[in-house]
Amino acid sequence: MNSLTIKTATNHYQVHIGEKIRHKLASFLPKDYRTIMIVTDSTVADLYLEDVKAAFGLDQRVFSSIVPSGEGSKSKDVYFDLVTDCIDRQLDRQSLMIALGGGVVGDLAGFVAATYMRGIDYIQVPTTILAHDSSVGGKVAINHPEGKNLIGSFYPPQAVIYDVETLYTLSEQEIRSGYAEVVKHGLISDIDYFDHVITYGGIHKLSSSVLMDHLLRGIRVKAKIVEQDEKESGIRQFLNFGHTFGHALEAELGYGAITHGEAVAIGMLFAMRVSEVIYGNNLPINKLHSWMKKNGYPMDLTDLDTTKLIKRMKMDKKSKNQRIQMVLMKKVGQLEVREVDDKLLLDIADDFLGELVGN
Structure with missing residues (x-):
């Protein structure tokens, strides 16, 4: 123990x-x-x-x-x-x-x-x-x-x-849901942890020792952040990486249509894509996308109304004065909360949902 x-x-x-x-x-x-x-x-x-x-x-x-x-x-x-x-x-x-x-x-x-x-x-x-x-x-x-x-x-x-x-x-869907948060803890902390998690590929066949190791690492990442910022006034907001778009997906699809973790996984890909547009950086989107496809995360969301999704994102708790605030990534382990223009998000979202299926 x-x-x-x-x-x-x-x-x-x-x-x-x-x-x-x-x-x-x-x-x-x-x-x-x-x-x-x-x-x-x-x-x-x-x-x-x-x-x-x-x-x-x-x-x-x-x-x-x-x-x-x-x-x-x-x-x-x-x-x-x-x-x-x-x-x-x-x-x-x-x-x-x-x-x-x-x-x-x-x-x-x-x-x-x-x-x-x-x-x-x-x-x-x-x-x-x-x-x-x-x-x-x-x-x-x-x-x-x-x-x-x-x-x-x-x-x-x-x-x-x-x-x-x-x-x-747990069902395979629940394992997928949970491992989205494990991967998130890697992305917001360090590249070695992220690479360590996705290197194993198939998450449905992990040994108990590997699973325990991943969970302990994730809890330690969260504990370190929560101890510094209990009420989410600063760096605790980084734990919401992927959640702004993910929560909007959950609400728009209807709660239960996909799991929270599945929505967050897609939300992380979206946040990384927005980050690349804003910062001009190169993030491991393809690596994460390939891992998600291998593990059966839902990808076909082309029927969604992106205008409604952006409206949902404005209901996020980080939003200020009806302006969307997203957790964005400069590089793995380095994040910031930044206001993002609605029009830019709409343009990116239209392309992004198509790319989810096509890549």
Whole structure:
């Protein structure tokens, strides 16, 4: 097992990564809790809910709430239902919420914990590769029909307990989704990490040791940034590389049509293309594109209305005064947030969507 500490201005918490540690979950908690509510989704519940319940003693009140799988659960209605569950089960400020699942469950349960009785403790128990990113850093949110994560907060967990054994049951699509964030951590940190990840080619056949190594590297990259900038006022915005266009894709296609990570992977290619136009540099776009094709990322998006996509991008949280701000890349590991003209983005997007399929 590996452990590391995340130290931010508002909280210090441990991240534990290993195999089978979900069975010993109670031993990783920072204090004793009498009342515990586990929030999970309909897919994860069948696989791991009973394991987590069994980790607690008979003297503890342990409840569970199961939400539908998928991005659609990050809604005001599901959020409100979970708050009602908290009230019905008489959770108080000394209670604990456990987010057992992927990024959707983590964001949703974390936002419930942040707002119920003005805040109760919660821990993240991620079960996807994607959640190696979303479970660390304390960003919690639900979606609005007009944009992703527009209703949310910064609210760090009390611990992250990451049992990599749960990753062995992931579908190929979920592996693709998660590895987009692994690749992102390489691109925003250093070329050696990026090259190391994509050198392996087929992500669906990685050994547990390689997977653990990639996840640990990614978490360390994120931890270093979050510790310097917890509330996303500076360099934490670099973690959104690829997300401005990616979030617009998710919203325009309809949440769930493609996964978050698949959309971010396309968004990273787009951000690199915009960067090349603005800076006149040469980035590893073809290398990333080839890796994405080999691993089955969706590419045929030619039917999208690019004008609507640009409008969606204006809803991004980095936007200022209806002006789009994008995380752009001068070179691998060197980024900046920069305002980009709508017309330029529209021209690039029209060509880009065609190139996705053609290259």
